[in-house]
Amino acid sequence: MVGPVSYLTCSMTRTSVLKTMASKKLAQPLQVRFDSLVTIDVVSILKDYIEGRSDVKYSQLLNLKNDPHVNDAFLLLILQQVNNAISLLVPKVEQFVYALLNISWTSRPPAVLDEYLSFVQTLVSAHTYYCKPVVKMLVSNLTLNPDTELATRHAHDLLRRILELIPLSQRIVLDSLNDCFPYIGSGCTEQVNYVRNLLMFAEYHVTARSYILNIITGRMIKLDSRVPIEDLLKSFGLTINLDNSVNNQAVQTLDEMMKVMFELCNAKCRSDWDVHRSFYYDMYAAFESLILPAVGIHHVHYLMFYICSTKxxxxETYIERLWTMFQNPSSPLNIRKSSADYLASFLGKAAFVPMKVVNFCLERVCKWIHAYLDRQVKGEGIAVFKIRAHAAFYAACHIPFYVVAARHHDYLGNKKLLTELQALDLTRIVSSSLNPLRYCHATTVRQFAESASHLQVVFCHTIMIRNQRVCLPEATTDTFVMETEYPFEKYLLPMSMNFVSSLVIDKPIGRDDSLYDSDQVMEELLSESPRVGGFMHHFLG
Structure with missing residues (x-):
């Protein structure tokens, strides 16, 4: 019994050893194997494969895909032979070409690097068929720092040459720049480097600048929507401790991108007027198409704010365009409302906009509001009780309400400005049958009422009390209240804040008086006011 057991044990041991060795071999990555590197003839291998004589050695060449860090000497040997026979790289051997494009080349010795770059340029010149994979390979390397990495300069040089050699390749390049943008959850450095490289590309390919700015703006909007604004508000004025959470990574990445973009804006706005104006139009195009329709963002639009501050x-052009979009009845309601919000916030918070311009704009807005009310009086407008159908009217009312509250300190004590403000006939607006004090944003209404009464322009508290006391039948109650966002309220990103901090009016909105308590005033008026009720009384006053 001893013999068979010993034999069985030996057999099992031998079998396990063989399995272990086999598993180790399978675990090792496939590499290029040739008997002699000196005698390899890539041209003959490719010819044999193309003509159908042999594909064994060609299959070995394809193992380059599994070994992107192939030996420098072997890679140099292949590239030298391929560059001398570039015409052989027909579509049938595309897998071999893709294997070469997949090779890591950015940190190669100068001799290998020069040969590889020559291969890429010659390949695209001779075979436009490979333009798309070549461009994608080059763009994928734009996540490196353009200021320190030599590879990014080589990538830009090749992209420039490709655009010169093949003008129709522009669409391929632009699509690749958009598609290869690093994932939004990737590291801050990687995304910011990519933005820097995109801007570098726009410098030598000026016709694509508008498209590039759209790509960058789109990414920043996505990041801005991820920023935890409540946490930033709590940390405002303090050092923000960024941990590894997704939200804080979005803050850091957006802050770095905004800093890069502000630096670009500063450089362009210091250039000659033609460059300055052209850049303004490109940025405004991105604003109108991407930023204006977006919701839940708090910082990206400050790029436009900064540019407008320069001249x-x-x-003036920015204000005019916002007002034109609001007035256009064919514009979607969300665009009209957003235009009104941006206009109100811009007039109320832009320290570089003089009060004569602010009052001129308020005069135009109030003229539109009065014309709207005139149509209602003549019976030409929409029925009063269809509150939601008057959304554009309430959006327009937010403009004078917010601006008067935000510019309260500028009006105070200035008789000329107050006279112009009184001429706007705000009393007719607040006391109209459409009742904007009820259906506009509650905080804006309260701040406006405080400022207007302090400036003795219009007194709103009586109407506000009536709105609080009104009793409507449950079946006819409309709970609609116009929600609004004022985009230029406060800039909260710490590293890029210094670009705009001096441009934004940083004063309390409304009446800043420690002896004045709005809630107390409302309570006193509410206690003295008789109860109001009835559906028709609400509309007839």
């Missing part, structure tokens, strides 16, 4: 003609 009066720019902020």
């Amino acid at each position: 009066p003609i720019l902020y």
Whole structure:
């Protein structure tokens, strides 16, 4: 019994050893294997494969895909032979070409690097068929720092040459730049480097600048929507401790991108007027198509704010365009409302916009509101009780309400400005049958009422009390209240804050008086006011 057991044990041991060795071999990555590197003839291998004589050695060449860090000497040997026979790289051997494009080349010795770059340029020149994979390979390396990494300069040089050699490749390049943008959850450095490289690309390919700015703006909007604004508000004025959470990574990445973009804006706005104006139009196009329709963002639009601060003609054009979009009845309601919000916030918070411009704009807005009310009086407008159908009217009312509250300190004590403000006939607006004090944003209404009564322009508290006391039948109650966002309230990103901090009016909105208590005033008026009721009384006053 001893013999068989010993034999069986030996057999099992031998079998396990063989399995272990086999598993180790399978675990090792496939590498390029040739008997002699000196005698390898890539041209003959490719010819044999193309003509159908042999594919064994060609299959070995394809193992380059599994070994992107192939030996420098072997890679140099292949590249030298391929560059001398570039015409052989027909679509039939595309897998071999893709294997070469997949090789890591950014940290190679100068001799290998020069040969590889020559291969890429010659390949695209001779075979436009490979333009798309070549461009994608080059763009994938744009996550490196353009200021320190030599590889990014080589990538840009090749992209420039490709665009010169093949003008129709522009669409391929632009699509690749958009598609290869690092994942939104990837590291801050990787995304910011990519943005820097995109801007570098736009410098030598100026016709694509608008498209590039759209790509960058789109990414920043996505990041801005991820920023935890409540946490930033709590940390405002303090050092923000960024941990590894997704939200804080979004804050850091967006802050770095905004800093890069502000630096770009500063450089362009210090250039000659043609460059300055062209850049303004490109940025405004991105604002109108991407930023204006977006919701839940708090920082990206400050790029436009900063650019407008550089010349009066720019902020005047910006104001005019916002007002034109609001007035256009064919514009979607969300665009009209957003235009009104941006206009109100811009007039109320832009320290570089003089009060004569603010009052001129309020005059135009109030003229539109009065014309709207005139149509209602003549019976030409929408029925009063269809509150939601008057959303554009309430959006327009937010403009004078917010601006008067935000610019309260500028009006105070200035008789000329107060006279112009009184001429707007705000009393007719607040006491109209459409009742904007009820259906506009509650905080804006309260701040406006405080400021307007302090400036003795219009007194709103009586109407506000009536709105609180009104009793409507449950079946006809409309709970609609116009929600609004004022985009230029406060900039909260710490590293890029210094670009805009001096441009935004940083004063309390409404009446800043420690002896004045709005809630107490409302309580006193509420206690003295008789109870109001009835459906028709609400509309007839």
